[in-house]
Amino acid sequence: MRSVPLHLEPGSDLRRSLEQLAQEQNASGFVLGVVGNLAQAAFQCPGKIAPTVLRGELEIITLQGTLSPEGVHLHLSLSDGECRVWGGHLEPGSRVLKGADLLVGLLESTAAAATETAAAEASANEPLEPLEPRVTIAVRSGCPFSRRALRMLRTLGIPHRLIEPSADGPVPQIFFDGELIGGYDELAQRHGRGELEALRRA
Structure with a gap:
């Protein structure tokens, strides 16, 4: 596993940025830590039909979950100006306010893993690609x-x-x-x- 720091500027979409990182790195992993705040948070509460959307100065408390080139599964908790805690499944539309810094742990790239698997399964009598x-x-x-x-x-x-x-x-x-x-x-x-x-x- 390797640790990858990710800094998000104001206006960045929290979920989209993590999806893009996994696609660019072609690797799966998980969020190790996060510090920052949001101007808008979109998250899916249990039993609700549509995502909940909050606006204001929202402090990120935790962000946990996994990411891969195929998609992400992330749970967000945050605090509003009254110190009330909210949380749920992170949805697109969660926008960074002043900035956010994340540390992401990435596993071996899926491309490298696929190459090694294909090489191991190939016949010993057949020429292999490098x-x-x-x-x-x-x-x-x-x-x-x-x-x-x-x-x-x-x-x-x-x-x-x-x-x-x-x-x-x-x-x-x-x-x-x-x-x-x-x-x-x-x-x-x-x-x-x-x-x-x-x-x-x-």
Whole structure:
């Protein structure tokens, strides 16, 4: 498991941001901790037909649950200005007020797990695809160019391995067969020239 910090700016959708993180990282995990407040909270109370929506300065008390590329299951509790505690199943529409900082624990990426499973089940007499993807990419959570690069690789069906960026290095950093080609702009240029076709999954 690796711990991933996630900072949300004012106006960010709490649930959508966690869904996006799981999709970008292509990994499952769970929320380890959260500090922050909301301007609006949307949550499903037990037995209610529609979500409850609160507005104001709402302090987040807890956020627990799981996330994966297929979706999230999260339970939120919060306090309003009268110190009344509310809670339920987190729904889209919960907007950050001043900011929120989360720590998310991510398990082994589903893509890597699927690759290892396929390799283990393949016949020993049949040639196997290389287990190590030819493309490696260093990204940082919250970086729009990292999101664009990951979206392009997923859309084109190009296997890739995620690594942690250096502390002060720019992101994304994209490597083909271990050689740095640059960032998102260089990736887009190669796509425009048709040079990414050879990297696509067969």
